[in-house]
Amino acid sequence: MAAYEIEIILNRQLADCLSIPVFITDIEGNLIFYNEPAETVLGKRFEETGEMPVGEWSTIFKPLDEEGKPMPPGELPLVKTLNDEYPHHKKFFIESLKGETQHISVTSYPIISRAGKFIGAVAIFWKQKAK
Amino acid sequence: MKIKLWGVRGSIATTGPDTEIYGGNTSCVTVTHDDYVLVLDGGTGIRQLSGSNYPMHKRIDVLLTHLHLDHIQGLGFFSPLFDSSKEVHIWGPASTSQTLFSRLSRYLSPPLFPVLLRDLPCKLHLHEIGNSQFETGPFRIQSNYIIHPGPTVGYRIMNERAVFAFIPDHEPALGEKGIIKENKWISGFDVAEGADVLLHDSQYTPEEYLNKRGWGHSTINDACLFGSMTSVKRILLSHHDPSHSDAFLEDMLSSFKKGAGNIPSAALAKEQMEIDLS
Numbered sequence: 001m002a003a004y005e006i007e008i009i010l011n012r013q014l015a016d017c018l019s020i021p022v023f024i025t026d027i028e029g030n031l032i033f034y035n036e037p038a039e040t041v042l043g044k045r046f047e048e049t050g051e052m053p054v055g056e057w058s059t060i061f062k063p064l065d066e067e068g069k070p071m072p073p074g075e076l077p078l079v080k081t082l083n084d085e086y087p088h089h090k091k092f093f094i095e096s097l098k099g100e101t102q103h104i105s106v107t108s109y110p111i112i113s114r115a116g117k118f119i120g121a122v123a124i125f126w127k128q129k130a131k
Numbered sequence: 132m133k134i135k136l137w138g139v140r141g142s143i144a145t146t147g148p149d150t151e152i153y154g155g156n157t158s159c160v161t162v163t164h165d166d167y168v169l170v171l172d173g174g175t176g177i178r179q180l181s182g183s184n185y186p187m188h189k190r191i192d193v194l195l196t197h198l199h200l201d202h203i204q205g206l207g208f209f210s211p212l213f214d215s216s217k218e219v220h221i222w223g224p225a226s227t228s229q230t231l232f233s234r235l236s237r238y239l240s241p242p243l244f245p246v247l248l249r250d251l252p253c254k255l256h257l258h259e260i261g262n263s264q265f266e267t268g269p270f271r272i273q274s275n276y277i278i279h280p281g282p283t284v285g286y287r288i289m290n291e292r293a294v295f296a297f298i299p300d301h302e303p304a305l306g307e308k309g310i311i312k313e314n315k316w317i318s319g320f321d322v323a324e325g326a327d328v329l330l331h332d333s334q335y336t337p338e339e340y341l342n343k344r345g346w347g348h349s350t351i352n353d354a355c356l357f358g359s360m361t362s363v364k365r366i367l368l369s370h371h372d373p374s375h376s377d378a379f380l381e382d383m384l385s386s387f388k389k390g391a392g393n394i395p396s397a398a399l400a401k402e403q404m405e406i407d408l409s
Contacts, residue, residue, distance in 0.1 A: 003320035006276050013306030115261045
Protein backbone atom coordinates (compact mmCIF):
# COMPACT_ATOMS: atom_id res chain seq x y z
CA MET A 1 0.00 0.00 0.00
CA ALA A 2 1.54 3.28 -1.08
CA ALA A 3 1.50 6.23 1.27
CA TYR A 4 -0.13 9.49 0.20
CA GLU A 5 2.12 12.11 -1.30
CA ILE A 6 3.41 14.63 1.20
CA GLU A 7 1.32 17.46 -0.26
CA ILE A 8 -1.78 15.46 0.79
CA ILE A 9 -0.29 14.58 4.19
CA LEU A 10 0.62 18.21 4.88
CA ASN A 11 -2.89 19.34 3.92
CA ARG A 12 -4.29 16.90 6.48
CA GLN A 13 -1.86 18.08 9.14
CA LEU A 14 -2.89 21.68 8.42
CA ALA A 15 -6.59 20.79 8.48
CA ASP A 16 -6.06 19.16 11.87
CA CYS A 17 -4.94 22.53 13.26
CA LEU A 18 -7.87 24.59 11.91
CA SER A 19 -11.20 25.46 13.50
CA ILE A 20 -13.02 25.63 10.17
CA PRO A 21 -14.39 22.52 8.45
CA VAL A 22 -11.99 21.07 5.88
CA PHE A 23 -12.59 18.16 3.52
CA ILE A 24 -9.84 16.47 1.51
CA THR A 25 -10.58 14.22 -1.43
CA ASP A 26 -8.51 12.21 -3.86
CA ILE A 27 -8.82 12.93 -7.57
CA GLU A 28 -11.80 10.58 -7.83
CA GLY A 29 -13.67 12.62 -5.24
CA ASN A 30 -13.42 10.00 -2.50
CA LEU A 31 -13.30 11.70 0.89
CA ILE A 32 -9.96 10.70 2.35
CA PHE A 33 -10.00 13.02 5.35
CA TYR A 34 -12.19 15.53 7.16
CA ASN A 35 -11.26 17.38 10.30
CA GLU A 36 -13.17 17.69 13.59
CA PRO A 37 -15.06 20.86 12.63
CA ALA A 38 -16.19 19.08 9.45
CA GLU A 39 -17.64 16.29 11.56
CA THR A 40 -20.42 18.66 12.63
CA VAL A 41 -21.29 19.28 8.96
CA LEU A 42 -21.35 15.59 8.08
CA GLY A 43 -22.75 14.43 11.39
CA LYS A 44 -20.18 11.64 11.43
CA ARG A 45 -16.76 11.22 13.02
CA PHE A 46 -13.73 10.48 10.87
CA GLU A 47 -12.42 7.99 13.41
CA GLU A 48 -15.64 6.03 12.95
CA THR A 49 -16.14 6.30 9.21
CA GLY A 50 -12.61 6.43 7.86
CA GLU A 51 -12.44 7.26 4.20
CA MET A 52 -15.73 7.53 2.31
CA PRO A 53 -16.44 6.87 -1.36
CA VAL A 54 -17.85 9.84 -3.25
CA GLY A 55 -21.19 8.08 -3.66
CA GLU A 56 -21.56 7.83 0.10
CA TRP A 57 -20.53 11.22 1.42
CA SER A 58 -22.22 13.25 -1.30
CA THR A 59 -25.63 12.00 -0.21
CA ILE A 60 -25.20 12.95 3.44
CA PHE A 61 -26.20 16.57 2.98
CA LYS A 62 -28.38 18.18 0.33
CA PRO A 63 -27.13 21.38 -1.36
CA LEU A 64 -29.81 23.96 -2.14
CA ASP A 65 -29.58 27.17 -4.14
CA GLU A 66 -30.74 30.62 -2.99
CA GLU A 67 -34.32 29.73 -3.92
CA GLY A 68 -34.25 26.47 -2.00
CA LYS A 69 -34.03 24.31 -5.12
CA PRO A 70 -31.66 21.30 -5.16
CA MET A 71 -28.34 22.14 -6.79
CA PRO A 72 -26.90 19.84 -9.44
CA PRO A 73 -23.62 18.28 -8.22
CA GLY A 74 -21.72 19.91 -11.07
CA GLU A 75 -22.39 23.33 -9.49
CA LEU A 76 -20.59 22.49 -6.25
CA PRO A 77 -17.13 24.11 -5.91
CA LEU A 78 -15.43 20.86 -4.96
CA VAL A 79 -16.92 19.00 -7.92
CA LYS A 80 -15.86 21.86 -10.21
CA THR A 81 -12.32 21.67 -8.85
CA LEU A 82 -12.25 17.92 -9.39
CA ASN A 83 -13.37 18.47 -12.97
CA ASP A 84 -11.21 21.38 -14.03
CA GLU A 85 -8.37 21.44 -11.43
CA TYR A 86 -8.98 25.11 -10.60
CA PRO A 87 -10.08 26.83 -7.36
CA HIS A 88 -13.77 27.73 -6.97
CA HIS A 89 -15.98 29.54 -4.49
CA LYS A 90 -19.74 29.60 -3.94
CA LYS A 91 -22.36 30.48 -1.35
CA PHE A 92 -25.31 28.13 -1.00
CA PHE A 93 -27.48 26.30 1.53
CA ILE A 94 -27.12 22.78 2.80
CA GLU A 95 -29.78 20.65 4.42
CA SER A 96 -28.46 18.03 6.81
CA LEU A 97 -29.99 14.62 7.45
CA LYS A 98 -31.66 16.15 10.48
CA GLY A 99 -33.44 18.60 8.18
CA GLU A 100 -31.52 21.64 9.42
CA THR A 101 -30.65 24.27 6.80
CA GLN A 102 -27.41 26.23 6.96
CA HIS A 103 -26.20 29.07 4.76
CA ILE A 104 -22.57 28.35 3.95
CA SER A 105 -19.82 29.47 1.66
CA VAL A 106 -17.36 26.96 0.27
CA THR A 107 -13.92 27.48 -1.20
CA SER A 108 -12.22 24.62 -2.96
CA TYR A 109 -8.75 24.33 -4.37
CA PRO A 110 -6.78 21.66 -6.19
CA ILE A 111 -3.70 20.08 -4.69
CA ILE A 112 -1.09 20.30 -7.40
CA SER A 113 2.06 18.49 -6.34
CA ARG A 114 5.60 19.78 -6.60
CA ALA A 115 5.87 17.68 -9.75
CA GLY A 116 2.92 19.61 -11.21
CA LYS A 117 0.51 16.68 -10.91
CA PHE A 118 -3.11 17.02 -9.76
CA ILE A 119 -3.33 14.70 -6.75
CA GLY A 120 -6.41 15.78 -4.80
CA ALA A 121 -8.71 18.60 -3.75
CA VAL A 122 -9.63 20.48 -0.61
CA ALA A 123 -12.91 22.17 0.32
CA ILE A 124 -13.20 24.66 3.18
CA PHE A 125 -16.62 25.58 4.59
CA TRP A 126 -17.68 28.76 6.34
CA LYS A 127 -21.05 29.34 7.93
CA GLN A 128 -22.54 32.57 6.60
CA LYS A 129 -23.34 35.10 9.30
CA ALA A 130 -27.05 35.78 9.68
CA LYS A 131 -27.97 39.25 8.38
CA MET B 132 25.74 -4.17 0.15
CA LYS B 133 28.15 -2.39 2.46
CA ILE B 134 27.38 0.89 4.12
CA LYS B 135 29.90 3.28 5.60
CA LEU B 136 29.13 6.50 7.43
CA TRP B 137 31.46 9.45 6.73
CA GLY B 138 29.43 12.23 8.32
CA VAL B 139 26.46 12.08 10.69
CA ARG B 140 26.43 15.55 12.25
CA GLY B 141 23.54 17.89 11.49
CA SER B 142 23.48 21.54 10.52
CA ILE B 143 27.17 22.44 10.79
CA ALA B 144 30.46 20.58 11.06
CA THR B 145 31.46 20.27 14.70
CA THR B 146 34.97 19.28 15.62
CA GLY B 147 36.46 18.99 19.07
CA PRO B 148 37.03 16.63 21.94
CA ASP B 149 33.32 16.55 22.79
CA THR B 150 32.37 15.08 19.42
CA GLU B 151 35.27 12.79 18.63
CA ILE B 152 33.36 9.53 19.23
CA TYR B 153 30.34 10.18 16.98
CA GLY B 154 32.10 12.63 14.72
CA GLY B 155 31.70 16.18 13.54
CA ASN B 156 31.40 15.89 9.76
CA THR B 157 28.06 16.62 8.13
CA SER B 158 26.00 14.19 6.09
CA CYS B 159 27.75 11.69 3.85
CA VAL B 160 27.35 7.92 3.49
CA THR B 161 28.67 5.44 0.94
CA VAL B 162 26.86 2.32 -0.19
CA THR B 163 28.97 -0.18 -2.09
CA HIS B 164 28.32 -3.41 -3.96
CA ASP B 165 31.52 -5.08 -5.11
CA ASP B 166 33.44 -2.08 -6.43
CA TYR B 167 30.44 0.08 -7.37
CA VAL B 168 30.01 3.09 -5.08
CA LEU B 169 27.01 5.29 -4.36
CA VAL B 170 27.68 8.47 -2.38
CA LEU B 171 24.70 9.71 -0.39
CA ASP B 172 24.85 13.45 0.34
CA GLY B 173 27.79 15.78 -0.08
CA GLY B 174 28.30 17.16 3.41
CA THR B 175 31.78 17.73 4.82
CA GLY B 176 32.21 13.96 5.29
CA ILE B 177 32.59 13.57 1.52
CA ARG B 178 36.05 15.14 1.66
CA GLN B 179 37.36 11.84 3.07
CA LEU B 180 36.45 10.13 -0.22
CA SER B 181 38.90 12.23 -2.19
CA GLY B 182 42.19 11.35 -3.80
CA SER B 183 44.10 8.18 -3.09
CA ASN B 184 42.27 7.71 0.23
CA TYR B 185 39.29 6.35 -1.62
CA PRO B 186 39.94 5.27 -5.21
CA MET B 187 36.82 5.55 -7.31
CA HIS B 188 35.76 4.07 -10.61
CA LYS B 189 35.26 6.15 -13.72
CA ARG B 190 31.56 6.62 -12.95
CA ILE B 191 30.48 8.02 -9.59
CA ASP B 192 26.90 8.63 -8.48
CA VAL B 193 26.19 11.24 -5.81
CA LEU B 194 22.63 11.23 -4.48
CA LEU B 195 21.65 14.43 -2.69
CA THR B 196 18.66 14.37 -0.36
CA HIS B 197 18.35 18.17 -0.57
CA LEU B 198 20.44 21.25 -1.00
CA HIS B 199 20.80 22.62 2.52
CA LEU B 200 24.42 23.58 3.08
CA ASP B 201 25.22 20.75 5.48
CA HIS B 202 24.39 18.31 2.67
CA ILE B 203 26.37 19.94 -0.16
CA GLN B 204 29.19 21.83 1.50
CA GLY B 205 31.73 19.10 0.84
CA LEU B 206 31.09 18.95 -2.90
CA GLY B 207 33.69 21.64 -3.55
CA PHE B 208 36.27 19.38 -1.91
CA PHE B 209 35.28 16.13 -3.64
CA SER B 210 38.23 15.40 -5.91
CA PRO B 211 36.40 13.39 -8.64
CA LEU B 212 34.63 16.63 -9.60
CA PHE B 213 38.04 18.06 -10.51
CA ASP B 214 39.20 15.00 -12.44
CA SER B 215 38.55 15.05 -16.18
CA SER B 216 38.69 11.25 -16.35
CA LYS B 217 35.67 10.90 -14.06
CA GLU B 218 32.01 10.84 -14.96
CA VAL B 219 30.04 12.21 -12.03
CA HIS B 220 26.27 11.88 -11.86
CA ILE B 221 24.59 14.09 -9.27
CA TRP B 222 20.99 13.25 -8.44
CA GLY B 223 18.90 15.74 -6.49
CA PRO B 224 15.29 16.74 -5.86
CA ALA B 225 13.55 18.84 -8.46
CA SER B 226 12.19 22.21 -7.43
CA THR B 227 9.15 23.95 -8.88
CA SER B 228 11.09 26.97 -10.07
CA GLN B 229 14.84 26.46 -10.56
CA THR B 230 16.94 23.73 -12.09
CA LEU B 231 19.30 21.61 -10.05
CA PHE B 232 22.16 23.23 -11.96
CA SER B 233 20.97 26.68 -11.00
CA ARG B 234 20.51 25.82 -7.34
CA LEU B 235 23.85 24.02 -7.00
CA SER B 236 25.52 26.94 -8.76
CA ARG B 237 24.41 29.26 -5.98
CA TYR B 238 26.95 27.51 -3.78
CA LEU B 239 29.53 26.52 -6.40
CA SER B 240 30.18 30.06 -7.63
CA PRO B 241 31.72 33.27 -6.26
CA PRO B 242 31.53 34.75 -3.73
CA LEU B 243 30.84 31.50 -1.83
CA PHE B 244 33.24 29.32 -3.85
CA PRO B 245 35.99 30.19 -6.33
CA VAL B 246 35.18 27.58 -8.99
CA LEU B 247 32.01 27.64 -11.05
CA LEU B 248 29.95 24.47 -11.31
CA ARG B 249 30.03 24.76 -15.10
CA ASP B 250 33.85 24.89 -15.07
CA LEU B 251 34.36 21.63 -13.19
CA PRO B 252 36.64 19.39 -15.30
CA CYS B 253 34.75 16.12 -14.76
CA LYS B 254 32.01 14.95 -17.07
CA LEU B 255 29.11 16.15 -14.97
CA HIS B 256 25.56 14.88 -15.37
CA LEU B 257 22.74 16.30 -13.26
CA HIS B 258 19.52 14.37 -12.72
CA GLU B 259 16.38 15.93 -11.23
CA ILE B 260 14.24 13.48 -9.35
CA GLY B 261 11.12 13.48 -7.18
CA ASN B 262 8.90 10.51 -6.50
CA SER B 263 11.10 8.47 -8.80
CA GLN B 264 12.58 5.06 -9.43
CA PHE B 265 15.86 4.56 -11.24
CA GLU B 266 18.77 2.18 -11.49
CA THR B 267 22.49 2.70 -11.40
CA GLY B 268 25.01 -0.11 -11.44
CA PRO B 269 23.75 -2.94 -9.25
CA PHE B 270 21.37 -0.70 -7.32
CA ARG B 271 17.67 -0.04 -7.71
CA ILE B 272 16.77 3.27 -6.12
CA GLN B 273 13.47 4.78 -5.10
CA SER B 274 13.21 8.40 -4.04
CA ASN B 275 10.21 10.10 -2.46
CA TYR B 276 9.62 13.65 -1.34
CA ILE B 277 9.47 13.84 2.43
CA ILE B 278 8.58 16.51 4.97
CA HIS B 279 11.50 18.92 5.35
CA PRO B 280 11.74 22.60 4.32
CA GLY B 281 12.43 22.91 0.59
CA PRO B 282 12.45 20.05 -1.90
CA THR B 283 13.83 17.03 -0.02
CA VAL B 284 13.78 13.33 -0.77
CA GLY B 285 14.54 10.15 1.10
CA TYR B 286 16.28 7.30 -0.72
CA ARG B 287 15.53 3.59 -0.65
CA ILE B 288 18.60 1.76 -1.95
CA MET B 289 18.04 -1.84 -2.97
CA ASN B 290 20.14 -4.65 -4.36
CA GLU B 291 19.25 -8.32 -4.55
CA ARG B 292 20.07 -8.90 -0.91
CA ALA B 293 19.26 -5.85 1.15
CA VAL B 294 17.43 -2.56 1.53
CA PHE B 295 18.96 0.57 3.02
CA ALA B 296 16.73 3.59 3.68
CA PHE B 297 18.43 6.97 3.94
CA ILE B 298 16.38 9.80 5.48
CA PRO B 299 18.84 12.04 7.32
CA ASP B 300 16.57 15.11 7.49
CA HIS B 301 12.90 14.50 8.16
CA GLU B 302 10.06 15.81 10.29
CA PRO B 303 7.25 13.27 9.92
CA ALA B 304 5.67 14.52 13.15
CA LEU B 305 5.02 18.02 11.83
CA GLY B 306 1.45 18.87 12.77
CA GLU B 307 -0.94 19.11 15.68
CA LYS B 308 -0.99 15.42 16.51
CA GLY B 309 2.50 14.30 15.54
CA ILE B 310 2.97 11.22 13.36
CA ILE B 311 -0.41 10.00 12.15
CA LYS B 312 -0.51 6.33 13.06
CA GLU B 313 -1.83 5.09 9.74
CA ASN B 314 0.82 3.89 7.33
CA LYS B 315 -0.45 5.69 4.27
CA TRP B 316 -0.47 9.02 6.12
CA ILE B 317 3.18 8.81 7.15
CA SER B 318 5.72 10.87 5.22
CA GLY B 319 8.55 8.64 4.04
CA PHE B 320 6.71 5.39 4.74
CA ASP B 321 7.37 3.94 1.28
CA VAL B 322 11.07 4.77 1.52
CA ALA B 323 11.60 2.98 4.81
CA GLU B 324 9.08 0.13 4.90
CA GLY B 325 10.75 -3.09 5.99
CA ALA B 326 14.29 -1.85 5.37
CA ASP B 327 17.20 -3.81 6.79
CA VAL B 328 18.72 -0.55 7.97
CA LEU B 329 17.18 2.91 8.23
CA LEU B 330 19.38 5.94 8.84
CA HIS B 331 17.04 8.63 10.19
CA ASP B 332 17.10 12.10 11.64
CA SER B 333 16.94 12.23 15.45
CA GLN B 334 18.34 15.68 16.08
CA TYR B 335 16.32 16.73 19.10
CA THR B 336 15.15 15.72 22.52
CA PRO B 337 11.39 16.14 22.97
CA GLU B 338 12.07 19.24 25.09
CA GLU B 339 14.24 20.85 22.39
CA TYR B 340 11.66 20.08 19.72
CA LEU B 341 9.05 22.27 21.41
CA ASN B 342 10.89 25.37 20.21
CA LYS B 343 11.97 23.93 16.87
CA ARG B 344 8.78 22.70 15.24
CA GLY B 345 8.84 23.19 11.51
CA TRP B 346 12.63 23.25 11.27
CA GLY B 347 12.46 19.89 9.52
CA HIS B 348 13.90 17.51 12.11
CA SER B 349 12.81 14.76 14.46
CA THR B 350 13.07 13.88 18.09
CA ILE B 351 14.69 10.59 19.01
CA ASN B 352 11.20 9.43 20.06
CA ASP B 353 9.65 10.25 16.69
CA ALA B 354 12.56 8.70 14.80
CA CYS B 355 12.07 5.42 16.68
CA LEU B 356 8.29 5.59 16.32
CA PHE B 357 8.80 6.08 12.58
CA GLY B 358 11.18 3.10 12.54
CA SER B 359 8.66 1.01 14.42
CA MET B 360 5.72 2.04 12.18
CA THR B 361 7.73 1.20 9.08
CA SER B 362 8.91 -2.16 10.51
CA VAL B 363 12.59 -1.57 9.84
CA LYS B 364 14.98 -4.11 11.30
CA ARG B 365 17.51 -1.61 12.56
CA ILE B 366 17.59 2.16 12.93
CA LEU B 367 20.66 4.39 12.99
CA LEU B 368 19.92 7.68 14.71
CA SER B 369 21.64 10.49 12.88
CA HIS B 370 21.88 14.22 12.12
CA HIS B 371 23.24 14.81 15.61
CA ASP B 372 22.67 18.34 16.82
CA PRO B 373 25.91 20.37 16.81
CA SER B 374 25.33 21.29 20.45
CA HIS B 375 25.12 17.65 21.54
CA SER B 376 28.35 16.19 22.90
CA ASP B 377 29.14 12.47 22.74
CA ALA B 378 28.10 12.13 26.38
CA PHE B 379 24.86 13.98 25.75
CA LEU B 380 24.01 11.70 22.80
CA GLU B 381 24.60 8.58 24.86
CA ASP B 382 22.47 9.93 27.71
CA MET B 383 19.75 10.86 25.22
CA LEU B 384 19.62 7.32 23.83
CA SER B 385 19.77 5.57 27.21
CA SER B 386 17.04 7.84 28.64
CA PHE B 387 14.88 7.12 25.65
CA LYS B 388 15.42 3.36 25.84
CA LYS B 389 14.44 3.33 29.53
CA GLY B 390 11.04 4.75 28.71
CA ALA B 391 10.49 3.13 25.34
CA GLY B 392 8.34 0.17 24.52
CA ASN B 393 8.68 -2.01 21.45
CA ILE B 394 11.19 -0.26 19.18
CA PRO B 395 13.48 -1.54 16.47
CA SER B 396 17.12 -2.07 17.30
CA ALA B 397 18.34 1.51 17.64
CA ALA B 398 21.91 2.82 17.74
CA LEU B 399 23.59 6.17 17.40
CA ALA B 400 25.08 6.70 13.96
CA LYS B 401 28.82 7.10 14.26
CA GLU B 402 31.37 8.41 11.79
CA GLN B 403 33.42 5.54 10.24
CA MET B 404 30.75 3.01 11.26
CA GLU B 405 30.50 0.15 8.73
CA ILE B 406 27.57 -2.18 8.19
CA ASP B 407 27.76 -5.25 6.00
CA LEU B 408 24.41 -6.35 4.54
CA SER B 409 25.93 -8.92 2.17
